[in-house]
Amino acid sequence: MRYLFEDYAFDTDLRELHRGADVVFVAPQVFDLLEYLIRNRERVASKDDLINAIWNGRIVSDAALTTRLNAARSAIGDSGQEQRLIKTLPRKGFRFVGTVREAQTASVAVTDIPAQQPKPALTLPDKPSVAVLPFTNLSSDPEQDYFADGVVEDIISGFA
Known part of the structure; x- marks a missing residue:
């Protein structure tokens, strides 16, 4: 309603x-x-x-x-x-x-937005997928940024 x-x-x-x-x-x-x-x-x-x-x-x-x-x-x-x-x-x-x-x-239409075409359903891959997001350097030392990047790279390469 x-x-x-x-x-x-x-x-x-x-x-x-x-x-x-x-x-x-x-x-x-x-x-x-x-x-x-x-x-x-x-x-x-x-x-x-x-x-x-x-x-x-x-x-x-x-x-x-x-x-x-x-x-x-x-x-x-x-x-x-x-x-x-x-x-x-x-x-x-x-x-x-x-x-x-x-x-x-x-x-009742609330907006003047035209109806959008339905999007095709996404297909799932045959094998499991994992997304590794970038880490953030929580220390106040900008020279530690490499460490956060290195951890992400190590995780990604461990899955390959």
Whole structure:
């Protein structure tokens, strides 16, 4: 399901939040919190409701819930002062108060990017492969750079 509000698209199937054409990073618990509030926007969600839904009833501090709420507000351009989308009702709970339109995931395009052709599947080699990445000289002595390079070369030549 895709929920549209302001210039955001909240896609529960892809677990993505879009603002226009940009994807907004949202931590998993913050995403779950937003999803719960949006799905239950017709009522006030208590702290207990949120803890049961997001943390599966585990005991968490009020600070953990407050942190996730602040992150959710930040992700959708809201704040605790403004509360134009997520409203705090003192001693009652929280409610998503923004105007939301529901759309099926496949029917609404968020961006104007044309559909890309599917890429061919990568083929696996017949034998195992190992990638050896360059090492970094962590000492403050630039004359030790050769040592980091030498270790990589030794590992590569050991596989040959």
